[in-house]
Amino acid sequence: MQVGGSVDREAKRGPRHPSGRHRAWDTDPTTTRQQTQHRRDAQTTPKPNTSPTRAGSLGCGGVDQTFSSNRHGLLRAGDRVQLTDAKGRHSTVILKPDGVFHSHRGSFRHDQLIGQPEGTVVTTSGGTGYVVLRPLLADFVLSMPRGATVVYPKDAGQIVQMADIYPGARVIEAGTGSGALSISLLRAVGDQGKLVSVERREDFAVIAQANVVSWFGGPHPAWEPTVGELADVVQSHPDGSFDRMVLDMLAPWDNVTAAAAALTPGGVLMAYVATTTQMSRLVETIRADGGFTEPEAWESIVRGWHVEGLAVRPEHRMVGHTGFLVRGRRLAPGVQAPPRRRRPAPGGYDADGLDWSPEAFGSQPVSDRKLRRVRRGLEAAE
Ligand SMILES: C[S@@+](CC[C@H](N)C(=O)[O-])C[C@H]1O[C@@H](n2cnc3c(N)ncnc32)[C@H](O)[C@@H]1O
Numbered sequence: 001m002q003v004g005g006s007v008d009r010e011a012k013r014g015p016r017h018p019s020g021r022h023r024a025w026d027t028d029p030t031t032t033r034q035q036t037q038h039r040r041d042a043q044t045t046p047k048p049n050t051s052p053t054r055a056g057s058l059g060c061g062g063v064d065q066t067f068s069s070n071r072h073g074l075l076r077a078g079d080r081v082q083l084t085d086a087k088g089r090h091s092t093v094i095l096k097p098d099g100v101f102h103s104h105r106g107s108f109r110h111d112q113l114i115g116q117p118e119g120t121v122v123t124t125s126g127g128t129g130y131v132v133l134r135p136l137l138a139d140f141v142l143s144m145p146r147g148a149t150v151v152y153p154k155d156a157g158q159i160v161q162m163a164d165i166y167p168g169a170r171v172i173e174a175g176t177g178s179g180a181l182s183i184s185l186l187r188a189v190g191d192q193g194k195l196v197s198v199e200r201r202e203d204f205a206v207i208a209q210a211n212v213v214s215w216f217g218g219p220h221p222a223w224e225p226t227v228g229e230l231a232d233v234v235q236s237h238p239d240g241s242f243d244r245m246v247l248d249m250l251a252p253w254d255n256v257t258a259a260a261a262a263l264t265p266g267g268v269l270m271a272y273v274a275t276t277t278q279m280s281r282l283v284e285t286i287r288a289d290g291g292f293t294e295p296e297a298w299e300s301i302v303r304g305w306h307v308e309g310l311a312v313r314p315e316h317r318m319v320g321h322t323g324f325l326v327r328g329r330r331l332a333p334g335v336q337a338p339p340r341r342r343r344p345a346p347g348g349y350d351a352d353g354l355d356w357s358p359e360a361f362g363s364q365p366v367s368d369r370k371l372r373r374v375r376r377g378l379e380a381a382e
Contacts, residue, residue, distance in 0.1 A: 070217045071134060075113050075120075080214075082139055083122070083130035092135065092143060103128075137187070137215070141180045144211045147204040148177030151248055151272060152322050154302045156184040162327060163244050163270035167193060172262055173246040174198040174230035174255070179208030181248060181272075186212065186220045196224045196242075198233045234258040240265070247271040252278070252326075253285035260291040263330040271326045279324040292328035293337060299324045 075081060075095060083091045083101070093101055099110035106126025113122060113132055120132045135143075138153035151159065159181065165171060165188035176182055176199035185195050199205040205227045213219055226233055230249075235258075242262045247255060252271040259269045269292060273279050279297050286295040299322075304315040331337060 075116050075118065075132070075134075077110075077114055078217075080135060080140075081113065081118075081132050082135040083132055085128060085130055090139070090143070091130075137183060140215055141183070144178065144180070144214070145207060146178035146180075146211075147201070147207045148175065150178050150180030151184075152319070154300055154319075155272060155322055155325070156181055158300050158325060159246060159270055159272065160184050160188045162325065163246055163268045165189060165244055165246075169243045170194045170241065171244040171246065172196040172198065172230075172234070172242045173248070174233075175200060175249050176205055176208045176225060177248065178204065179211040181246065182208060182212055182223070182225075183215050185246065186216070186223055189222050191221050193222045194224065195220075195222055196226060196233065196237075198226050198228060198230045200227070200229055202227045230255050231258045234262045237262065240267075242267060244268045244270070250278075253282045256282075256285045256289050256292075260289060260330065265330055265332040267330040269328045269330065272323045273326065274323045276324070279326060282326050286326070286328045290336060291331055291333075293331065294340060295326055295328040297324055297326045 070076075070079065077095050077097050079095050081093055081095060083093060085105075091101075091103070093099070093110070095110045095114055097111055097114065101108050101110065101124075103124065105128035106124030108122050108124050113120060116132070118133050121129050122132055123129045141150055141153060141156075144150075159165070165185055167188070167190040169189050170193065171185055171189055173181060173185060173195065174197070176197040179197070182195065182197045185197075186193075189195055197208065199208065205225055209225055212223060212225075230247075231254075234255075239261050240263065243264055244267060245259045245262055247259075247270070249255075252273065256269075263269060269286070271282055273282060283295045283297055286292050301318075301320075303318050306313055306315050
């Protein structure tokens with residue numbers, strides 16, 4: 001059964017702004033300013049080499065730095081900058097020595113910004129001021145080109161922290177999609193770590209690679225983007241090759257056995273799923289596998305606040321839902337987890353998987369005695 005679904009999510013829905021508003025630039029890429037500017041930028045940005053170097057691999061190795069110095073210091077030609085107007089609207093520009101920014105509010109030359117500090121305000125010929133900053137990763141992810149729906153920054157933060165992605169870690173993720181999560185994982189594993197990103201769709205993998213290269217300013221030395229099926233890629237590595245596995249795909253339960261093979265004892269399996277039915281199936285599959293600790297499941301909800309004078313209240317709109325996270329840790333091979341102390345409710349696992357009794361949902365059955373007491377109370381109140 002296909003439930004919700006990663007590819008479906010991305011095919012049907014445009015990205016949503018974290019404020020929860022479906023802004024024009026989110027939903028209509030053909031007419032909006034942000035996207036138009038992005039396309040313009042894309043035309044002027046050097047294209048990364050996306051041709052496969054060997055079967056199944058997009059080959060990004062051999063580089064010894066991650067260009068982190070690009071992210072601070074005075075603004076330079078080639079820097080990506082985000083312009084924010086008085087209404088908080090963003091435009092993204094890549095600075096070129098002879099570049100000119102045009103909008104219906106006038107223009108300015110890029111060389112007015114080159115050599116200036118971040119946080120500068122530039123004023124167009126029409127008198128409109130823009131604050132100029134290098135975009136944060138969260139800004140970049142929400143405006144970058146995409147094939148697949150991206151993991152939102154709030155969830156990427158949770159994943160990096162709760163999957164305990166550390167410098168030097170050996171991580172495998174699938175699917176790569178548009179590469180949004182890959183960027184966060186790469187930042188966390190650092191130059192000395194390793195991230196194998198597996199994507200079954202070559203067209204998505206190419207977009208992901210362009211995004212990763214675009215963000216870091218070049219290929220990341222720790223990255224091994226790979227086109228293929230996760231289970232096949234896992235098989236091509238010795239058992240226990242990875243410290244962490246992160247899954248963002250339609251049917252992660254199909255890969256629990258692969259996760260058990262890939263992960264070293266103590267390794268973390270983390271999955272991001274869109275629907276409760278996916279979450280349930282994944283948790284039950286991890287439990288049934290027996291090679292992991294008791295799985296944990298949660299979601300994170302972020303609510304923005306409007307803070308102005310005495311008007312201090314939650315924002316009216318918010319992103320109500322993105323996805324759920326599920327985490328388990330790999331046990332040593334051959335080890336059985338101690339039996340759970342909290343037993344599932346009787347009937348919780350009907351053989352057909354279709355026991356819709358209250359007990360199956362963890363409700364305590366109501367005793368006849370309690371019902372009689374309630375009825376007596378009602379009669380007395382009449
Ligand atoms: C929602 S997208 C991932 C988005 C990505 N995490 C990001 O932040 O940009 C899910 C991707 O998983 C890929 N996928 C699904 N099953 C897969 C599998 N078994 N092996 C490799 N890739 C898979 C799909 O092609 C799709 O691109």
